Amino acid sequence: MSIKVTIDGKEVSARDGDNIIDVAAENGVYIPSLCYVKGKPCLGTCRTCSVKVNGNVMAACTIPVAEGMEIEVNEPEVTDMRKALVELLFSEGNHNCPSCEKSGRCELQATGYEVDMMVSRFPYRFTPRVVDHSSKTIFLQRDRCIFCQRCVDMIRDEKTGEKIFSIKGRGTHARIEIDTDLANEMSPQQVREASDLCPVGCIIDSTQGYDDPIGKRKFEVKTIRDRALERTHR
Amino acid sequence: MSKKLVIDPVTRIEGHGKVTIQLDDNNQVVDAKLHVVEFRGFEKFIQGHPYWEAPMLLQRICGICFVSHHLCGAKALDDMVGVGYSTGTKMLPTPEKMRRLGHYAQQLQSHVTAYFYLIVPEMLFGMDAPPEQRNVLGLVEADPDLVKRVVALRKWGQETIKAVLGKRMHGISSVPGGVNQNLSIEARDRLLNGEDGLISIDEVIEFAQDGLNLFYDFHEKNREQVDTFADVPALNMCLVDDDGNVDYYHGKMRIVDKNKEIVTELNYHDYLDHFSEATEEWSYMKFPFLKDLGREKGSVRVGPLARVNVTKTYADDTPLAKAALERFHDYTKGKANDMTLHTNWARAIEILHSAEQIKVLLSDPDLQKDQLVITPPEGAWTGEGVGVVEAPRGTLLHHYRANEEGNITFANLVVATTQNNTVMNRSVRSVAEDYLGGNAEITEGMMNAIEVSIRAYDPCLSCATHAAGQMPLIVSVLDSKGELVNEFVR
Numbered sequence A: 001m002s003i004k005v006t007i008d009g010k011e012v013s014a015r016d017g018d019n020i021i022d023v024a025a026e027n028g029v030y031i032p033s034l035c036y037v038k039g040k041p042c043l044g045t046c047r048t049c050s051v052k053v054n055g056n057v058m059a060a061c062t063i064p065v066a067e068g069m070e071i072e073v074n075e076p077e078v079t080d081m082r083k084a085l086v087e088l089l090f091s092e093g094n095h096n097c098p099s100c101e102k103s104g105r106c107e108l109q110a111t112g113y114e115v116d117m118m119v120s121r122f123p124y125r126f127t128p129r130v131v132d133h134s135s136k137t138i139f140l141q142r143d144r145c146i147f148c149q150r151c152v153d154m155i156r157d158e159k160t161g162e163k164i165f166s167i168k169g170r171g172t173h174a175r176i177e178i179d180t181d182l183a184n185e186m187s188p189q190q191v192r193e194a195s196d197l198c199p200v201g202c203i204i205d206s207t208q209g210y211d212d213p214i215g216k217r218k219f220e221v222k223t224i225r226d227r228a229l230e231r232t233h234r
Numbered sequence B: 001m002s003k004k005l006v007i008d009p010v011t012r013i014e015g016h017g018k019v020t021i022q023l024d025d026n027n028q029v030v031d032a033k034l035h036v037v038e039f040r041g042f043e044k045f046i047q048g049h050p051y052w053e054a055p056m057l058l059q060r061i062c063g064i065c066f067v068s069h070h071l072c073g074a075k076a077l078d079d080m081v082g083v084g085y086s087t088g089t090k091m092l093p094t095p096e097k098m099r100r101l102g103h104y105a106q107q108l109q110s111h112v113t114a115y116f117y118l119i120v121p122e123m124l125f126g127m128d129a130p131p132e133q134r135n136v137l138g139l140v141e142a143d144p145d146l147v148k149r150v151v152a153l154r155k156w157g158q159e160t161i162k163a164v165l166g167k168r169m170h171g172i173s174s175v176p177g178g179v180n181q182n183l184s185i186e187a188r189d190r191l192l193n194g195e196d197g198l199i200s201i202d203e204v205i206e207f208a209q210d211g212l213n214l215f216y217d218f219h220e221k222n223r224e225q226v227d228t229f230a231d232v233p234a235l236n237m238c239l240v241d242d243d244g245n246v247d248y249y250h251g252k253m254r255i256v257d258k259n260k261e262i263v264t265e266l267n268y269h270d271y272l273d274h275f276s277e278a279t280e281e282w283s284y285m286k287f288p289f290l291k292d293l294g295r296e297k298g299s300v301r302v303g304p305l306a307r308v309n310v311t312k313t314y315a316d317d318t319p320l321a322k323a324a325l326e327r328f329h330d331y332t333k334g335k336a337n338d339m340t341l342h343t344n345w346a347r348a349i350e351i352l353h354s355a356e357q358i359k360v361l362l363s364d365p366d367l368q369k370d371q372l373v374i375t376p377p378e379g380a381w382t383g384e385g386v387g388v389v390e391a392p393r394g395t396l397l398h399h400y401r402a403n404e405e406g407n408i409t410f411a412n413l414v415v416a417t418t419q420n421n422t423v424m425n426r427s428v429r430s431v432a433e434d435y436l437g438g439n440a441e442i443t444e445g446m447m448n449a450i451e452v453s454i455r456a457y458d459p460c461l462s463c464a465t466h467a468a469g470q471m472p473l474i475v476s477v478l479d480s481k482g483e484l485v486n487e488f489v490r
């Protein structure tokens, strides 16, 4: 059923029940997001897609549109909030883009550019996080995990359906864990899939790296904004 | 009362240095030292990172010779994954030539910067000229045409580096076992033929010859000074190919003496078996030397002067550089050349050599082929690697170890400036004796002479980028108790 909502003051029609990110994208409005994967159940973990809905700040990926809804995306206060959220992700982990294998393919880095982040307004925490390279094919670079949970929900053992990744601990003690035995059973394609799914350079396919030359890397060829907008054209 | 002069920082060289000259009561030099800070931080920082990040991260040590660090690291990683020279594997032609292309371009770039921006003003205006003039700004006034050419040269060098590494600075080209791209026909043709705003390779070669001529002129007019300035002994070391000619990318380490007799020749994987490092409490930088010969006799010089001393000749396909090299060799009648200011002659020759080598490479169809990487066979992992290249400033070594899981557990870098530590100190001492000894008054020109002796080595003292130009120079005169009795600031 088609309904009407407004985005940044402009009335648009939308399918009832679609989430705000998709509706906005269909109408050419980009909302950054780091956990949402089109067509998969919403995770709502990163909050980077925060917008104002009828005046209240909400994560766009978690909210289905409803008749008459007033959505503000490029409103100064919430725009700065999204930027702050991205900055927080940088200051919480330990990121060093120049040598990171994910650089140029990293959604966090690309989103940083989109929200015009220059430097984090928050102090860096320099959280000590131990890397886990115990599996044969994956470098788990915990320094860069943003706890989006994509891997936890979407990457499962092909035979049993068991989870391969999990998050242990809470708050500042949270850490991403990998089941090394299950990981060692992963096919090369699944390893690629997992490393592509991870929005940052935490799950790294250790069998092949830096293979795209600078200038030809994913988000250099086409920006994350253009990709997000395109993905939703049905 | 004895006095101590401190020059700090040494201007117009990369990073910070500090010179102390100890005078006795009669203003005679009793000691001269160059103090240097090194970058152990990087070696520590890389630990725990996945092995393949090493060449990407460690190239950040330097804003000038980053390609050398990148390649050196790449060679070490080739070893580590089991397809490097240590395993007897020969690199595929396309990746090897791509690596060489990036390397020669950086040599050109680095030498052009050092030579034209830092050294040529000194040659044109003289060591005694006021510092306001003795720099690239002075050059702009005196010879704007020359400066235009230098700018064009540097632009060309940067474009070549970018074509190989994707960025003008700190790009990425090498991956374990090869490279991640070849050179497109368009990129090749641009570099060969030039375009609007970009000179052609033939112009590059022409400008390089002009650069060499500047040295000839200068030498002609100042022969006495150029030939006697810091004439200090050292062995000479560089990588050579099977014919005993310098190879900037790969070869054996050859060390020759004053008579150009081979003192030692070694596979660089055995570097540690042959070299020791002395330490001094007054410098963070170590003093490597050949174990067999001891520190006094076994210290080596690396870099342009060392390379032209070691190499027998250059290949026939670089005829202009080859002729220039012959003229250089004739000057000392077949003996090794120890005259520090002749390093600038050597540097100018190497600018030409790089340009000619690049021209040869650009015409090589291998650069367009697409076998880019050797994939290591199952179980080839060795977990350890050593890479050595001839960086612009001399022999550069990276040595890494990683555990089974691929984490770097150990990294050690021996940079050219460290190899040159002893001979740089000898140069400082020699100049201090000649220019300061016995003089009560310390002039700008004298202070600069000290700097010139260091700058000949173009040292990357902390391998950090400092713009060419004016940096405050502070000279402190300390008495034997370490108390400040005089200060010289410009």
Ligand code: SF4
Pocket: A094, A095, A096, A097, A100, A101, A102, A103, A104, A106, A107, A108, A109, A144, A200, A201, A202
């Ligand atoms: S994960 Fe992304 S943001 Fe973090 S260091 Fe790597 S490229 Fe940079």
Ligand code: SF4
Pocket: A144, A145, A146, A147, A148, A149, A150, A151, A152, A165, A176, A197, A198, A199, A200, A202, A203
């Ligand atoms: S490892 Fe990657 S995909 Fe998994 S939670 Fe962390 S950031 Fe998300």
Ligand SMILES: [Fe+2]
Pocket: B061, B062, B063, B064, B065, B066, B460, B463
């Ligand atoms: Fe350097």
